[in-house]
Amino acid sequence: MTTFGERLFSAFTSAGHLCVGIDPHPYLLDRWGLADSAEGVREFGLRVVDAAGGRAGIVKPQVAFFERHGSAGFAALEKVLGAARASGLVVIADVKRGDLGTSVEAYGQAWLTPGSPLEADAMTVSAYQGLGSLDEPWRLALASGKGLFVLAATSNPESYETQTAIVGRGIHAGLTVAASIVDGVVRSNAVATPSLLGSLGVVLGATVDLADFGIVPGTLAATPILAPGFGHQGAQLSDIRELYGAAAGNVLVSSSRGILDAGPEGIATAIATQVRDLAEVYAA
C-alpha cells in the first residue's frame, strides 16, 4: 500500500507544492455568478477541481462553507471530493475535527475510510483534547494510506494565548503547546515511516514566527507542513526557505482567495502562474 506521505511526495515531485483551497465564501459565489446554495457550492467546487486537475497536485476544500448548506451542502461536497480524487489530485478535507474516544474515531471513519461517501486523502484535526485523543484516527489513517494534519501554530493573533502556553508536566514539560504537538507528530512519524516523508502533518501558519512558539523547523525534515497564509494573508512565496529551512521541501503552500479571486475565467491561469512561481522558488 502507498502511504499518504509517499503520495504527497509524489505530488510535490510531479506537480509542485501548491495546495489550491476550495473555499466557496458567499462573496466568491457572488463574484463567480453562482447562487449561495448547495448547487452554487457544488458548481464552484467542481470548477476549481477542473482548473486544478493537470495543473496542481493538491486541493483543500474548506468544509465549513459546504456545511453552511446542511445535508445538501455535504452532498455537493461528496461530488467535489469524488471529482478531485478521480482526477488524481491529493485531497485534504479541511474540517478541523476533534473529540475523544469513539466520537473522534467516527470522524476519522467519516473522512478516511476507503469507499465512504466523504472519503478524502487526509483531514485536518484539532488537538485541544490532547494529541493522544487523535490516536484512533491516526491508526485509521495509517491502516488505509491516509493522512492527518494537526493544528499546531496558527496565524491569528488570538491563538497566541493557547498555543504559546507552557506545558507543565510529562515528556513535553517546558515546551509550548504548539511545540509539544509538533514534537508528538514528529515522533509518531519516526515510528510509523522511518526515513520517509510521514503521513502525519502539522498546520503552521505561514505568517507565524515559529521561534515565538519554540518550534525549530529543522526537526520537521520528515513531516508534512500545511501552511496557509500565503498571498491574501501576507506571506511571500520567496520566504519559504527562510521560514521553513530544511523542512521547506515538505511544505504544502496553501492558497485560496489569491487564486479564487481570479474568477471562473481566470482561475486556470492563476493556478498555472502560482505553480510556476513556486517552481522557481524551489529551483532557486
Add this chain to the structure above:
Amino acid sequence: MTTFGERLFSAFTSAGHLCVGIDPHPYLLDRWGLADSAEGVREFGLRVVDAAGGRAGIVKPQVAFFERHGSAGFAALEKVLGAARASGLVVIADVKRGDLGTSVEAYGQAWLTPGSPLEADAMTVSAYQGLGSLDEPWRLALASGKGLFVLAATSNPESYETQTAIVGRGIHAGLTVAASIVDGVVRSNAVATPSLLGSLGVVLGATVDLADFGIVPGTLAATPILAPGFGHQGAQLSDIRELYGAAAGNVLVSSSRGILDAGPEGIATAIATQVRDLAEVYAA
C-alpha cells in the same frame, strides 16, 4: 427575544438538569436492532427524541456518528434536530467545531441560523485557535437567541498536557489554558447578559478535578456548564454539589450510554428514572 440562557434556565426549572445524549454508536445500533446506516441513525435519533420529549428538557446529538454516513447521515440528523426542536427540547449540537475568520463564521451559520437545515439551539466549539477566534459565532448566537459551549477541561487524561499548560502573556498570564477559557467565557457572559444565566457555556468533564486546572466553580455562578462523564464514565450524580458548588444549578448533566444502553424498550423508563434521581439530588 428569549436568550439561550433564559431558555436553558426554563428547561432546568420545568424538566431538570438531564441532557440526553443522542449517540448512535455502531454497537448501540446493533443492540437496538437497527442498521449501521443513515436510516439506522435517523430511526435511533427519532426514538430517543420521542422518549425524551415530555420527560427531559435537553438533548445532545453527537454529530460524529451522523457524519460517518456522509450527506445521508446529515439528512438524518436534520430530521432528528427538527423533531427535537418541534417537541420543545433544548437541542445542543455536539460538533466541537473551531476555525478562524469566515470559516468559523460559516460553522456558526450552519448550526445557529434560524431556519438553516441544521438549526440547533446551541453548539459545542473548540478554542484551540483562541477564544477570540470564536467571536463571530458568539455574535451570531447572541443575535439569534442561541448558545455556545466552549471546551475547557475535558475528562480524558491525554488532554491534560494542553489544558493545564500555563498562559505566558496577556490578561490570563499565569492561568492554565482551561482556566483562561473559563475566565473569558465568564467575562463575555457578564457583558452580554448581566445578572442572568449566560448563553455562553463551558464543557467541564464531570470526572475532572477542577482544582488541577485552577478552575474555581464559584466564578461560574452565571455560566452554563455542560458536564459529560456521569454514569458510564464514573462520576456520581450525588457528587454534583461537591463538584460544582455554587454553580451546581447551571450544570447540564450529560448522560449517553447510561441511558441508551437501556435499548428502545427501556429508554423512556431510563430517562424518567434519571430525571427523578437528579431531581432528588437537586432537592436535597
